[in-house]
Each structure stands twice: as structure tokens, then as C-alpha cells.
Amino acid sequence: MTLVHWIIPIRLVDLLEIALVAYVLYKLYQLMRGTLAVQIFLGVMAIYLLQVIVTALDMTMLRRFFSALSEVAVLAVIILFQPEIRRLLVMVAQTPFLRRFVAAPVREEVINEVCAAVAEMSRLRIGGLIAFERSTGLRHYIETGTILNARISRELLLTIFYDKNPLHDGAVIIRNQVIAAARCILPVSTSMKLSPHLGLRHRAAVGLTEQTDAFVVVVSEETGTISVAQQGELISNLTAAELCTLLIEALEARPAVEVEEETSVNLQS
Incomplete structure (x- = not known):
């Protein structure tokens, strides 16, 4: 197998996706900076890291607990970060293109x-x-x-x-x-x-x-x-x-x- 087969093809749409994700994350950081949302975000990341460790170590009871927790995780994140999500949506609505309408x-x-x-x-x-x-x-x-x-x-x-x-x-x-x-x-x-x-x-x-x-x-x-x-x-x-x-x-x-x-x-x- 040649080196060419190991090279992952990168399309223009992939670069665009990376840029959009980076922009959204940067805007979220700007909105959360200086607020309690930063501490909440660090807590969420700590729980996620703990889940990865529990899964890797195959701890049955804790794995089932985190599995049940993950079912409501999306809803919990929306509730916890509701002010920041709302501000992000408002920021999107403030773009000159949308405001014309x-x-x-x-x-x-x-x-x-x-x-x-x-x-x-x-x-x-x-x-x-x-x-x-x-x-x-x-x-x-x-x-x-x-x-x-x-x-x-x-x-x-x-x-x-x-x-x-x-x-x-x-x-x-x-x-x-x-x-x-x-x-x-x-x-x-x-x-x-x-x-x-x-x-x-x-x-x-x-x-x-x-x-x-x-x-x-x-x-x-x-x-x-x-x-x-x-x-x-x-x-x-x-x-x-x-x-x-x-x-x-x-x-x-x-x-x-x-x-x-x-x-x-x-x-x-």
C-alpha cells in the first residue's frame, strides 16, 4: 500500500466546516468569558472525561449510570447554557444580511x-x-x-x-x-x-x-x-x-x- 492511500482527502467543504465550527466555538467562548458558564462548562467536561475513563475501565455500574445520564445530557446542556445560546442566536440575527429583512x-x-x-x-x-x-x-x-x-x-x-x-x-x-x-x-x-x-x-x-x-x-x-x-x-x-x-x-x-x-x-x- 503506497503512501497516497494513507493520505486522507480534504475537500473544500471540510475546510469550510472546520472554519464554521472554530468560529462558533470562539463566539461561545466570548459569550461565556467572565460568567459562571465557564465553570459549568468545565464541570461538564470533567464529567465527560470521567465517563471516558469509566468506559475504558469497563466499570459496569458506573457505565450504566453515565449511559442513563447521557440520555438527558443534551436537554441539561440546553437548560444550563440557555442564556449563552440565546445570546449566540441574537448575535447571528445581528448580521447585516439578516437585519436587512x-x-x-x-x-x-x-x-x-x-x-x-x-x-x-x-x-x-x-x-x-x-x-x-x-x-x-x-x-x-x-x-x-x-x-x-x-x-x-x-x-x-x-x-x-x-x-x-x-x-x-x-x-x-x-x-x-x-x-x-x-x-x-x-x-x-x-x-x-x-x-x-x-x-x-x-x-x-x-x-x-x-x-x-x-x-x-x-x-x-x-x-x-x-x-x-x-x-x-x-x-x-x-x-x-x-x-x-x-x-x-x-x-x-x-x-x-x-x-x-x-x-x-x-x-x-
Whole structure:
């Protein structure tokens, strides 16, 4: 038998499969890094290694035990890693190709009104939490608040987050270019990557973006700092113009330069 017969033929589809598996594993690692899922994953791998050893040593009772355990292993993994699996699926849905079919463009006046309101809230140190629905529906979170279905305006957003207003606690959710609801309850992130000094608003903003593809704007009541959260990450110390740029990129409205110029004019006036 020649050496040629021992060479395993590698097709182009095999290389593609390897690349896809490596990419999925890398994304899973990114999602699990800094969370309890890493420890759970190591525990699962330890159990699997123990099963291999038990099978190799032909331990009858333990082999039967692990055989019964393996029947529910897939379901157990899905339950244990449910947050990470959901975030992975959301990340897939965020690809530009898919978002063309599910994401509706946001009108420029919506961004202008939100940026003007956030700039004023930052100046007056009024705390705020504004979530934009994208391809992932936020109906579950909308139903936890007070339904408004109101046109977006700078004045209305400032009124909602005024600290004497009963609606100021919780989040405003913007859906289909209207304020769908206020005083909404968002999931709070438990990520160990976040600073322990962050307040509940910031953790709620990150928590929502860990589970959905929403884009969330946060204004700190203590410092007036403007922050945004997306894909489980928090970006802080933004100016109003930088916020508009990020909103445009996230919501696919129009070129950033035009809105920055309009925002500067609005803020000056």
C-alpha cells in the first residue's frame, strides 16, 4: 500500500466546516468569558472525561449510570447554557444580511429628538434609560410597563424621566418609531466584567442587550454621564454628537455627518 492511500482527502467543504465550527466555538467562548458558564462548562467536561475513563475501565455500574445520564445530557446542556445560546442566536440575527429583512429604518427626527433629550438630561443630571427595539421583539418587556404608544419628542422624554413623575423609574422602550411604553422592567446583568460601581440602570441596560439585540441609552443621575449598551457591552462618557453617531450606526438611519451637524445646531439653539 503506497503512501497516497494513507493520505486522507480534504475537500473544500471540510475546510469550510472546520472554519464554521472554530468560529462558533470562539463566539461561545466570548459569550461565556467572565460568567459562571465557564465553570459549568468545565464541570461538564470533567464529567465527560470521567465517563471516558469509566468506559475504558469497563466499570459496569458506573457505565450504566453515565449511559442513563447521557440520555438527558443534551436537554441539561440546553437548560444550563440557555442564556449563552440565546445570546449566540441574537448575535447571528445581528448580521447585516439578516437585519436587512427584519430591521426597520428609524426616521432621522426620532434620533434628533432622542439626542436632544439625552443632552438636556445629561446637563440637568436627570437619570434616564431608553431602549430601542431592533430585530428582536421587546413585547415581553413592554408589557411590564405602562403602555403609551406616543410620538417621540424631546419634551415628552424629559417629562417621563422627571424625578417627580411616577413613570420615571424603569425604562422607556421605543418601538416602531414611537414610545411604546415607560416604566418597563429590564433584566439586570450579573456579568462579572462590569464595574461593581455601576448602578441598576446601567446593569439593566447591559442585561437587556445580553438577551436581545436592543440598543440602550443610559444617562447617569449622579454624574450626567451618557452611556450606551449593545451586545452586552457598555460604552460610557459619550457626548451628544457621539451618541447620535452610534444611534445611526445601530439603527441604520443615515450618514453620521449630517446628524452631527444638525445636533450641534439643535444643542446651540
